[in-house]
């Protein structure tokens with residue numbers, strides 16, 4: 001009876017667009033797995049000690065009487081085995097669904113909003129995450145490590161990488177080239193890692209054109225313009241001229257939020273919450289029925 005009710009509910013509540021097109025021949029049809037010779041056969045009562053089950057014999061199915069012990073008294077394994085033989089095939093330990101696909105997460109937002117801070121913390125708290133190291137033609141600064149902060153290459157070498165189509169996206173920033181190596185993404189995704197890309201708003205727009213909906217785009221924003229300005233001042237890395245440029249640019253950039261999938265407010269003193277929200281976004285993406293498929 002319970003089975004029948006479950007089955008009926010499934011058919012009647014077939015309202016999710018993603019599973020609507022499936023023909024519900026069995027309760028598990030939308031999972032695309034074979035549910036143990038399932039047939040909408042329901043015993044008269046689940047409390048009876050013996051039920052008719054289905055088994056294959058010489059290609060024909062016929063009911064076989066299998067004693068099922070009382071649920072309250074039975075040993076777990078005994079009950080499991082009885083249910084198994086009653087249904088006619090062993091219970092499968094195979095996962096119902098394949099592992100979720102690795103993701104590309106693009107994190108962007110105005111200067112000073114906290115992109116580096118969020119990503120740094122995210123890398124500390126989350127496994128299987130690869131932050132892509134960008135290639136650049138600029139000179140290495142004291143304290144920087146090749147392969148960790150950037151891949152430092154000459155201008156000629158960078159242009160050869162462009163010619164060989166080795167970069168997902170690249171840009172000339174204040175006279176220096178910066179680009180995202182494709183192979184690094186492929187290698188880490190092949191190992192099952194999610195990929196994090198940190199780009200400015202223009203970079204995010206370019207990546208959206210290249211990757212479409214195959215990547216997840218997260219826009220980081222401060223709680224207000226005033227908070228963003230205070231954060232930039234507090235960082236003590238800017239001159240008054242660059243402060244003005246960055247703030248004026250940020251005013252324009254927040255208008256681009258519409259083209260992103262998610263927005264995360266990185267409020268003052270709430271870095272941990274922002275990181276948790278980014279983690280929740282990743283988790284929700286992993287639970288999607290229609291997974292994003294990256295092809296680069």
Ligand SMILES: Nc1ncnc2c1ncn2[C@@H]1O[C@H](COP(=O)(O)OP(=O)(O)OP(=O)(O)O)[C@@H](O)[C@H]1O
Pocket residue numbers: 109110111112113114115116117118231232234235266267268269270271
């Ligand atoms: N939630 C927060 N609360 C308070 N301070 C924060 C928060 N998030 C980041 N910060 C601080 O704000 C400053 C700017 O952050 P960060 O350098 O990560 O920004 P960014 O977006 O990477 O900037 P840019 O694009 O200019 O490199 C840093 O000093 C950082 O420690």
